[in-house]
Amino acid sequence: xxxxxxxxxxxxxxxxxxxKFPLDMGVxxxxxxxxxxxxxxxxxxxxxxxxxKTCKGTGAKEGKITSxxxxxxxxxxxxxxxxxxxxxxxxxxxxxxxxxxxKCGDCKGKSYTETKESxxxxxxxxxxxxxxxxxxxxxxxGKSGVRGDMYxxxxxxxxxxxIRNGNDxxxxxxxxxxxxxxxxxxxxxxxxxxxxxxLETGTKDGQQYRFRGEGVADVHGRGKGDLIAQIHLTYPNRxxxxxxxxxxxxxxxxxxxxxxxxxxxxxxxxxxxxWFK
Numbered sequence: 641x642x643x644x645x646x647x648x649x650x651x652x653x654x655x656x657x658x659x660k661f662p663l664d665m666g667v668x669x670x671x672x673x674x675x676x677x678x679x680x681x682x683x684x685x686x687x688x689x690x691x692x693k694t695c696k697g698t699g700a701k702e703g704k705i706t707s708x709x710x711x712x713x714x715x716x717x718x719x720x721x722x723x724x725x726x727x728x729x730x731x732x733x734x735x736x737x738x739x740x741x742x743k744c745g746d747c748k749g750k751s752y753t754e755t756k757e758s759x760x761x762x763x764x765x766x767x768x769x770x771x772x773x774x775x776x777x778x779x780x781x782g783k784s785g786v787r788g789d790m791y792x793x794x795x796x797x798x799x800x801x802x803i804r805n806g807n808d809x810x811x812x813x814x815x816x817x818x819x820x821x822x823x824x825x826x827x828x829x830x831x832x833x834x835x836x837x838x839l840e841t842g843t844k845d846g847q848q849y850r851f852r853g854e855g856v857a858d859v860h861g862r863g864k865g866d867l868i869a870q871i872h873l874t875y876p877n878r879x880x881x882x883x884x885x886x887x888x889x890x891x892x893x894x895x896x897x898x899x900x901x902x903x904x905x906x907x908x909x910x911x912x913x914x915w916f917k
Contacts, residue, residue: 891917
């Protein structure tokens with residue numbers, strides 16, 4: 641069962657019957673970008689608590705417990721500050737209201753023992769950082785023998801090229817300025833192999849091209865996101881004499897179109913001159 645936040649537990653017990661540890665437990669799992677996108681199976685090793693059979697989960701030798709001397713069995717102590725009185729959990733018995741006459745030798749007074757376990761998790765395609773997966777019946781074991789659930793919280797590693805935003809994938813595509821001007825077709829990688837990016841003539845820096853359904857599958861089965869290719873224009877670091885001459889001739893061939901600043905700022909120049917008359 642996949643969800644983004646913890647679901648509230650519904651197990652309620654009386655104080656006397658309550659376990660001293662939560663039955664549900666949480667573990668973290670780190671997965672690669674690929675494993676998150678396509679899904680996988682991974683083994684997770686964890687320590688599960690089990691209520692101590694020797695002391696019946698009390699933490700006391702032979703199960704012998706007495707009322708807490710500090711709170712008188714109430715589990716709460718009261719602190720007076722000025723004319724205000726505040727209650728807080730008893731620090732001696734931690735709210736239990738009872739204390740062990742003598743600690744259990746098997747669990748050292750903790751009320752539980754721990755064992756190492758492993759389970760193989762089927763990681764669904766499309767999981768993202770912060771998503772949680774509930775694995776029923778793999779949590780801690782209480783006094784009554786009831787076993788809680790395990791909640792796996794995922795952390796997804798970043799990829800060196802693809803950037804994920806929800807179910808959409810962003811890819812920065814370096815394009816040489818002549819390719820952008822001419823509007824070439826180039827092949828770019830996608831999650832499923834490759835796609836052809838048809839550049840528009842005069843493609844601008846930062847322009848985005850969207851490929852529908854080429855993103856990540858929604859973890860809840862609501863279709864797929866998109867692949868968004870964002871253009872990053874690149875220019876030559878240096879020009880040789882031949883390239884410089886060719887570019888100069890190309891610029892001259894465009895005439896006034898190659899100098900848009902002249903027509904844009906013509907009236908501004910006259911205005912600024914008037915400021916100093």
